[in-house]
Amino acid sequence: MTETILSVEKLCFRYPNQSDYAVQNVTFQAKRGEWLAIVGHNGSGKSTIAKLLIGLLRPESGVIKLFHHVLDEQTVWEIRRRVGMVFQNPDNQFVGTTVEDDVAFALENNGVPRDEMVKRVHEAIRQVHMEEFLHHEPHHLSGGQKQRVAIAGILALRPDLIILDEATSMLDPKGRQEVLDTVRDLNKKQRITVLSITHDLEEVAKADRVIVMNRGEIMTEGTPKQIFALGTKLERIGLDLPFAVKIRDRLKQCGIPLSSSYFTIEELVEELWTLYSKR
Amino acid sequence: MMNSMIIGKYVPGNSVIHRMDPRAKLLIIFMYVFIVFLANNSVTYAVLTVFTFGFLALSRIPLSFVIRGLKPIIWIIVFTFLLHVLMTKEGDVLYQIGSFSIYEGGVKQGIFISLRFLLLIIITTLLTLTTTPIEVTDGVEILLAPLKKMRVPVHELALMMSISLRFIPTLMEETEKIMKAQTARGVDFTGGRFSERMKAIVSLLVPLFISSFKRAEELATAMEARGYRGGEGRTKFRQLVWKWTDTAFLAAVLLLAVVLFVLRS
Numbered sequence A: 001m002t003e004t005i006l007s008v009e010k011l012c013f014r015y016p017n018q019s020d021y022a023v024q025n026v027t028f029q030a031k032r033g034e035w036l037a038i039v040g041h042n043g044s045g046k047s048t049i050a051k052l053l054i055g056l057l058r059p060e061s062g063v064i065k066l067f068h069h070v071l072d073e074q075t076v077w078e079i080r081r082r083v084g085m086v087f088q089n090p091d092n093q094f095v096g097t098t099v100e101d102d103v104a105f106a107l108e109n110n111g112v113p114r115d116e117m118v119k120r121v122h123e124a125i126r127q128v129h130m131e132e133f134l135h136h137e138p139h140h141l142s143g144g145q146k147q148r149v150a151i152a153g154i155l156a157l158r159p160d161l162i163i164l165d166e167a168t169s170m171l172d173p174k175g176r177q178e179v180l181d182t183v184r185d186l187n188k189k190q191r192i193t194v195l196s197i198t199h200d201l202e203e204v205a206k207a208d209r210v211i212v213m214n215r216g217e218i219m220t221e222g223t224p225k226q227i228f229a230l231g232t233k234l235e236r237i238g239l240d241l242p243f244a245v246k247i248r249d250r251l252k253q254c255g256i257p258l259s260s261s262y263f264t265i266e267e268l269v270e271e272l273w274t275l276y277s278k279r
Numbered sequence B: 001m002m003n004s005m006i007i008g009k010y011v012p013g014n015s016v017i018h019r020m021d022p023r024a025k026l027l028i029i030f031m032y033v034f035i036v037f038l039a040n041n042s043v044t045y046a047v048l049t050v051f052t053f054g055f056l057a058l059s060r061i062p063l064s065f066v067i068r069g070l071k072p073i074i075w076i077i078v079f080t081f082l083l084h085v086l087m088t089k090e091g092d093v094l095y096q097i098g099s100f101s102i103y104e105g106g107v108k109q110g111i112f113i114s115l116r117f118l119l120l121i122i123i124t125t126l127l128t129l130t131t132t133p134i135e136v137t138d139g140v141e142i143l144l145a146p147l148k149k150m151r152v153p154v155h156e157l158a159l160m161m162s163i164s165l166r167f168i169p170t171l172m173e174e175t176e177k178i179m180k181a182q183t184a185r186g187v188d189f190t191g192g193r194f195s196e197r198m199k200a201i202v203s204l205l206v207p208l209f210i211s212s213f214k215r216a217e218e219l220a221t222a223m224e225a226r227g228y229r230g231g232e233g234r235t236k237f238r239q240l241v242w243k244w245t246d247t248a249f250l251a252a253v254l255l256l257a258v259v260l261f262v263l264r265s
Helices: A046-053 A076-082 A099-109 A114-127 A143-155 A173-189 A224-228 A232-236 A243-253 A265-278 B022-038 B042-059 B063-087 B104-130 B133-150 B154-184 B194-225 B244-263
Strands: A004-013 A023-031 A035-039 A061-066 A083-086 A161-165 A193-198 A209-214 A217-222 B093-097 B100-103
Touching: A004 A046, A004 A193, A023 A046, A023 A193, A023 A217, A035 A046, A046 A061, A046 A161, A046 A193, A076 A083, A083 A143, A099 A114, A099 A143, A114 A143, A143 A173, A161 A173, A173 A193, A209 A224, A217 A224, A243 A265, B022 B042, B022 B104, B022 B133, B022 B244, B042 B104, B042 B244, B063 B100, B063 B104, B093 B104, B100 B104, B104 B133, B133 B154, B154 B194
Parallel strands: A035 A193, A035 A209, A083 A161, A161 A193
Antiparallel strands: A004 A023, A004 A061, A209 A217, B093 B100
16 A cells, blocks of 8 residues: 555635636545646646645645645645656746756755755756756756756755646657656656646656546546547547547547557557558 | 857856956955055056066966957046046146147056056956856855845845846847747848837837746746745855965965055155
8 A cells, every 4th residue: 555645635726816716626646656647728727736736826725735744834845845846948947057056956945065965966967867967057958958957956855746847848859758758767766756737648648647627627537548538528628639549549440450558659550560460 | 149248258268367266356356456546656557567467367368358358448548548648737748739738747647547447457357257157146145245144135136146147048049039030020120210220129128028027937936846935044055165376366466465555655
């Protein structure tokens, strides 16, 4: 039985001067080592949830528990030390003048002694494979590299939970792959829990469990396989199925016997050519 | 666009001056500003000049860089010189045009004052040429630390400076992008009458401002999420190391002050 590290109960939130709830009655849990994805169209409340989780916004009602601490004014700094968040824009979260300065920023904030800091910075940079860029300035890095530096900045604090708030949406396909591979690696090897907030269903395919949000409420929850099976229902709430899934469904409609257990193009190609050579 | 910012631009190098602690450099400049005023005759000015050029030689910065840094203020120096030549009425008359006469004392005074100016500019340019802006920021933060007791927000000012420095290239890139986007929409930034060009600049500044505000807000959120809550209880990653050479240079400047004090008339 694995430990529940995040639990959200009946969370409600409204932005000031607005009558509609941005987040309404949201309840979910995350277990240690799990990769949980929250998907939804723009304005479905998914990013608001992220901000509520680390106390950047305050809920109107409901309880957020992280590591068995209830999030409130006393615990918020301790919680921010154990929860790392990667934001959407790679540039607007890079505080330091060089890679190593930026990775050290959160450590400085938490008053870590310098010797310890140097050790942890190097360790974190190694984990995201950015060793050769230690002294580089942000404008000499690609978007994907900047996001990896942001992840290193979080790792230096040795977090239990990483929240990706649309962290790959401004990256090119290569940068996105780099970032997702890095996170996957950390999730598998160090059992760091990942909460990825996204509207990219390709990213969702990597998750263990998916929560679909629609208009501030949880629409459904399940494994990626169960979620993709919803098909047109997802499209109706403004989400786009991965290309491989779409092709697969069309081919199946034409009577080609394909299994429905994969989401990536590689797997589709694999299945198609084995099918072809069997004939 | 980057080329026009040559004034005060860092020239990478590994000379003794480059490796000096920024605190030592700042202290030396601070002292130098006062020391310059000690010189008041040919001997003291000669010593001062030799000393300054000694620093310049140690930094191994090509002279052309320093001269380029001097260009914008050369007219002020020329003006100061002329002012003293024409206004000072001391010593023998050297030259006379109509009612104007140029005195020996005036020429001497003119040379001294412009030299004083020139030496000051050279030594301060040397600071910015051999020190990265972030090092200067670190140095300023530490040197001003005692002012914290008087509630001067030293840490906040230093952080503001370092964040601005970090965002200069980002905003430059953004400016270029907006410029291209607006050019594609038919805005002409290079030609046209003055009023038209001003209008074109507005179409550049407005989007730039809006995006900067958005950046600032996102950056603040990201900083808070990473546990930033002001300077209290914060440790520092960047560290300055005071070496024996720094003490030596400081001592040399003090010695210079003593020498000038003895030799001045």
